[in-house]
Amino acid sequence: MTFDVDETLKRISGKKGVKAVVxxxxxxxxxxxxxxxxxxxxxxxxIASLVQQAKTAVKTxxxxxxxxxxxxxxxxxxxxxxPGILKIFIINIGRCxxxxx
Amino acid sequence: MTFDVDETLKRISGKKGVKAVVxxxxxxxxxxxxxxxxxxxxxxxxIASLVQQAKTAVKTxxxxxxxxxxxxxxxxxxxxxxPGILKIFIINIGRCxxxxx
Numbered sequence: 001m002t003f004d005v006d007e008t009l010k011r012i013s014g015k016k017g018v019k020a021v022v023x024x025x026x027x028x029x030x031x032x033x034x035x036x037x038x039x040x041x042x043x044x045x046x047i048a049s050l051v052q053q054a055k056t057a058v059k060t061x062x063x064x065x066x067x068x069x070x071x072x073x074x075x076x077x078x079x080x081x082x083p084g085i086l087k088i089f090i091i092n093i094g095r096c097x098x099x100x101x
Numbered sequence: 102m103t104f105d106v107d108e109t110l111k112r113i114s115g116k117k118g119v120k121a122v123v124x125x126x127x128x129x130x131x132x133x134x135x136x137x138x139x140x141x142x143x144x145x146x147x148i149a150s151l152v153q154q155a156k157t158a159v160k161t162x163x164x165x166x167x168x169x170x171x172x173x174x175x176x177x178x179x180x181x182x183x184p185g186i187l188k189i190f191i192i193n194i195g196r197c198x199x200x201x202x
Binding site for chain 2: 042046050053054057060061062064065067068069071072073074
């Protein structure tokens with residue numbers, strides 16, 4: 001499967017409610033971002049570290065399992081993270097309807 | 102606002118797709134759980150640590166902001182965490198429809 005970085009950035013950042021998109025490589029360095037340099041660096045480092053801890057926690061609980069998506073909802077916005085070879089951080093002001101409440 | 106632990110446990114665990122509910126206190130110790138003792142302890146510790154890191158990351162990025170909800174989607178299930186005085190961990194096999202993709 002090919003992954004067009006610019007196409008992905010354009011597609012996601014154009015969605016309603018999306019405030020910013022940051023795409024980082026496996027080492028946590030941003031390769032594309034709609035945030036400024038300083039914020040991109042901060043988000044990249046903090047979120048990459050959080051994803052790593054989440055991956056470790058999931059594997060510790062069940063080594064046959066793996067993290068596929070992480071959503072960090074805050075008072076101000078929501079950060080959505082799709083971990084993979086390339087990680088996509090999406091800061092979204094929208095709200096997902098919780099299916100279980 | 103009062104919080105009826107047993108009522109909450111019953112309400113959430115009865116929802117479609119919910120496999121387990123763990124309610125822990127501020128120190129990370131489980132006060133109610135539908136999992137066995139060992140799994141409850143494992144989940145409690147790992148998820149409480151993850152929540153703490155997420156809270157710290159959110160505060161570091163913006164000290165006026167705060168974590169309100171964390172969702173950890175894995176290949177096998179989804180863990181939903183509502184941090185507060187009491188944390189609720191919900192392991193759900195359901196899938197939330199992503200609003201931005």
